[in-house]
Amino acid sequence: GAGVSQSPRYKVAxxxxxxxxxxxxxxxxxxxxxxxxxxxxxxxxxxxxxNEAQLDKSGLPSDRFFAERPEGSVSTLKIQRTQQxxxxxxxxxxxxxxxxxxxxxGPGTRLTVL
Amino acid sequence: xxQVMQIPQYQHVQEGEDxxxxxxxxxxxxxxxxxxxxxxxxxxxxxxxxxxxxVKKQKRLTFQFGEAKKNSSLHITATQTTDVGTYFCAIPPxxxxxMLTFGGGTRLMVKP
Numbered sequence: 525g526a527g528v529s530q531s532p533r534y535k536v537a538x539x540x541x542x543x544x545x546x547x548x549x550x551x552x553x554x555x556x557x558x559x560x561x562x563x564x565x566x567x568x569x570x571x572x573x574x575n576e577a578q579l580d581k582s583g584l585p586s587d588r589f590f591a592e593r594p595e596g597s598v599s600t601l602k603i604q605r606t607q608q609x610x611x612x613x614x615x616x617x618x619x620x621x622x623x624x625x626x627x628x629x630g631p632g633t634r635l636t637v638l
Numbered sequence: 639x640x641q642v643m644q645i646p647q648y649q650h651v652q653e654g655e656d657x658x659x660x661x662x663x664x665x666x667x668x669x670x671x672x673x674x675x676x677x678x679x680x681x682x683x684x685x686x687x688x689x690x691x692x693v694k695k696q697k698r699l700t701f702q703f704g705e706a707k708k709n710s711s712l713h714i715t716a717t718q719t720t721d722v723g724t725y726f727c728a729i730p731p732x733x734x735x736x737m738l739t740f741g742g743g744t745r746l747m748v749k750p
Contacts, residue, residue, distance in 0.1 A: 557737055566644075566726050566740030567681065580737060615680060626671070627738065629680040 526550070528630035530616050536636045537606045545601045545633045549618030556599050557627060558591055559615040567615055573599060606637045640665065642729050644741030652749050657714040659744035661727035668730055670710045671738065672701060676723040684712075684725075717748050 529548045537543050549556050555574055559567035560583075569583040575596040584591070588607075593599040603610055613634050617627040642663045651657050661670065669688040673681040685694055687703035687710060694701045700713045714721055724745045728738040 566728075566743050567738075569737040569739065572737050583737070617681075626683045626686065627681075629682070631680050 528616055528618055528628050530614075530630040530633050532633060533631060534634050534636075536638065538638055539608060540605050542602065542604045543606055543635065545603075545614050545616075545635070547599045547601070547616030547618075547630060549597065549599070549616070550620075550628055551597075553618035553620050553628070555619040555621070555627075556593055557617045557619075558599070558601050559617065560585075561613045561615055561632070563612075570601070570614075603635075606635075608637050611635055611637045640729055640731055640739045642670075642727060642739060642741045644727055644744055646744055647742060648745045648747070650747045650749065651717050653719060654716050657717050657721070657746055658711055659725050659727075659746075660709065660711045661729075661741050662709045663729060664708070666707050668707075670703060671728045672710075672712055673726045673728060673740075674723050675726065675743070679723075681726060714746075717746070719748050719750050722746060722748050 528550055531546045535543055557572050558570040560570055561567045571584055571591045572580040573593040576593050588604045590602045613632040615632045616630045619625055619627045642661050644661045649657055669686055671686045672684040674684055675681045685701050690707050691705045692703040698715045702711045712725055724743040726743045727741045
């Protein structure tokens with residue numbers, strides 16, 4: 525079966541550009557998470573959806589970051605006016621139920637801001 | 639928010655040697671998960687520990703959850719080159735929510 529997919533896998537943006545990162549979770553998974561992983565660090569939580577509802581966005585570093593999951597499946601993380609400090613791998617994960625359990629991660633999108 | 643300290647940050651071992659990584663929290667945890675991330679890859683779930691003093695084994699991997707549910711360890715017996723990667727522990731929030739807080743990870747390097 526298909527796992528979590530993300531696109532693009534790599535994105536190079538000039539400082540100030542807007543970017544959109546896509547996540548396709550495992551079909552039927554209720555919960556969807558976005559994490560940011562800097563080089564040599566563990567993933568850091570950005571935001572969480574349960575179906576289409578964004579229940580927690582406490583990890584979004586600034587108002588330049590915006591995420592949506594309008595139909596409760598595919599999610600998009602948008603970063604406006606990218607800055608160099610936004611360079612990182614953005615990981616999407618999904619889990620079957622709302623309760624705390626195993627998360628399945630996608631391959632990530634490596635964003636480089638020049 | 640919740641924090642978990644993970645040590646060591648790096649570990650070089652000769653193939654065949656054992657390896658252990660430790661995670662410590664200042665607060666009592668409801669449960670803890672372990673993930674492995676291969677170089678260039680994404681985190682992959684290994685196990686979840688829930689009960690106080692729980693010990694679980696997966697082939698050469700042994701996972702323990704402390705009696706006080708504040709610490710956990712992952713031990714690999716007789717490492718192989720396929721064990722190379724970064725091992726992360728991850729904990730849930732202490733309030734309602736499902737996101738994970740990851741430790742800093744232990745990067746394991748195995749010399750053949």
